[in-house]
Amino acid sequence: MNTKFQKLVFATFILAGLFSCQKSESVDSQYESAVATADSTTIQKDEVSYAASQQILDKKFVKTAEVSMEVKDVYEATVHIENALKNLGGFVTKSELQSQVIEEETYNTSDQNAVLLRKFNSYNKMQVRVPSEKLGAFLTSVNDRKFFLNTRIISAEDVTNNAKIAELELKKINKTGEVISQMKNNEKKANLTEENEEKNNTQQIENLNLADNIKYSTVDIYIKEPKVRIAEIAITNTQFYDNKYQVNFFYEAKSSLLNGFYFVQKFFVFLLNFWPLFVGILIVIYFVKYNLTTIIFSKKISKSENVEK
Incomplete structure (x- = not known):
């Protein structure tokens, strides 16, 4: 009798423990589900800033925003932003997409071909206008392409008065x-x-x-890539052609002879500019020589006369 009673009590405790475990697991599961739902709701609310989406009766706001973030691909993010603007009824007032070259080097792969290896960073400075009531949706769309958010500033100036x-x-x-x-x-x-x-x-x-x-909000956007990108550009091996045509002996020898001949011609043409000087020098030489000859001849005659005497 005691043995049967003990077994009955033991079985009762086991069933009670199993029921309590299942109930605890069910409560924990419900709690985790509630926490997950709350977190999801918080994330969704955080995606759209209240300052960007606020609408108060009898109040008028001039809204502006500044966003600085890093993205995986600047060009792809730019296209995404432009498409989002188009869908929301906004427009772009400025877009300055640039690539800053950090380093580049050329590698020759064959006699005719080479590869230009260029390391660069891309960035874009944009200014866009978006309907004010859709500013929050636009910022959420921009946030989808972020790799890292540096700053996001939203201003809502009350201009009701x-x-x-x-x-x-x-x-x-x-x-x-x-x-x-x-x-x-x-x-x-x-x-x-x-x-x-x-x-x-x-x-x-x-x-x-x-x-x-009031109708359109102004948003300044600065996006850049966090890492250096590399571009491989196929080019011509210019060094091969420089070496190929660097020296041509027969052509350069012929050119040197012609240049020398032309130099002599130019030299004589240059001297012809001084022909009056040359004529004057010849006249002077002639008169000097004539006078010297006359003097010498006179001296000889005087000597011969003296000898005869």
Whole structure:
């Protein structure tokens, strides 16, 4: 009897333990699922900044953003950003994609062929305009191509009062125009009318710029590649052709002879410019020689006369 009771108690404890383990596992599983769901929700919320997507009733914001990040391929990321803008109704105002050459060297692979090995970094400075209500979606799309995010700055300037002031200023200008129109036609009225029209035009332009800045957000984007990339460019082995045509004995010997002949010709042509000098020298030599001959001849005659005496 005692043995059966002991076995019954032991079996009861075993079943209770198994049930408690299963319940604990079920609770842990539910907890892990809840944590995973919460983390997923947090990640999704973090992808779109509130500053970029905020919309408050009766409030107007001029939104701007600056993004600096590293990407795997600058060109591919640029194309992705441009396509995202196109889909969201935005546009590009500036795109400066450049490659900075760090080092390059040429390797000859055969007599005619060579390879130019170039190490470089690519980067792009972009400025884009995107509809303000879609700024958050655009920044999320840009974030998809990041390799490493350096900085992301989002500004939302409250211009509600500025818009109201601009509206009141425009009404004031219109009322002033009505008052001026009731004045007598004279020079003062013409001057006041012209000044009021200039103020009206200036205010209209400011209102248009403000409305455009509210409607479209400006985003400055700087993307670069984190590592040096290598480009292999097939080129011609110029050293082979330089050596091939560096010396041509017969051609250069012929050219040297002709150059010498031309030099002699030019030298004689140069001397011909001094023919008056040469003629003068010849005349001087002739007279000197003639005088010397006369003197010598006179001396001989005088000597012969003296001998005869």
